[in-house]
Amino acid sequence: MKDEFGSKLFYEFVRLRSKLYSCHSEVSIIKKVKGVRRNVVKNKLTFKDYLDYLISSTTKSVDQTLIRSKNHEVCRITQTKVALSNNDNKHYLIHNRYETLTWDHHRIMDSM
Numbered sequence: 001m002k003d004e005f006g007s008k009l010f011y012e013f014v015r016l017r018s019k020l021y022s023c024h025s026e027v028s029i030i031k032k033v034k035g036v037r038r039n040v041v042k043n044k045l046t047f048k049d050y051l052d053y054l055i056s057s058t059t060k061s062v063d064q065t066l067i068r069s070k071n072h073e074v075c076r077i078t079q080t081k082v083a084l085s086n087n088d089n090k091h092y093l094i095h096n097r098y099e100t101l102t103w104d105h106h107r108i109m110d111s112m
Contacts, residue, residue, distance in 0.1 A: 005030065014050040017088035022050040036083050040064045045083060053084040060084040 005025060012024040019034035024047055033041050044062050053060060062083040067076055091100035092108050101108055
């Protein structure tokens with residue numbers, strides 16, 4: 001298994017859903033959002049945003065600008081993407097918002 005964080009100690013870790021997390025380590029704050037450009041994550045999202053959206057059931061959208069070539073013409077595109085959301089469809093939420101189980105876990109199957 002790969003150690004993505006170089007054996008650094010974490011003070012806080014927030015995981016909103018798959019491939020959407022933030023870590024406050026002894027060296028820096030690491031923020032990951034799949035599908036959103038790194039400069040947008042770096043400049044528009046904070047660790048406090050991750051904590052706020054963990055508790056609330058709202059979503060945060062961000063605008064990102066891309067340069068694309070279509071039929072040999074270069075154009076600028078502005079996209080609006082959902083950056084932060086605690087809606088996790090890959091895990092089952094246990095009585096509170098902080099504990100989760102995968103959908104095929106035996107504790108879920110026993111309770112159904």
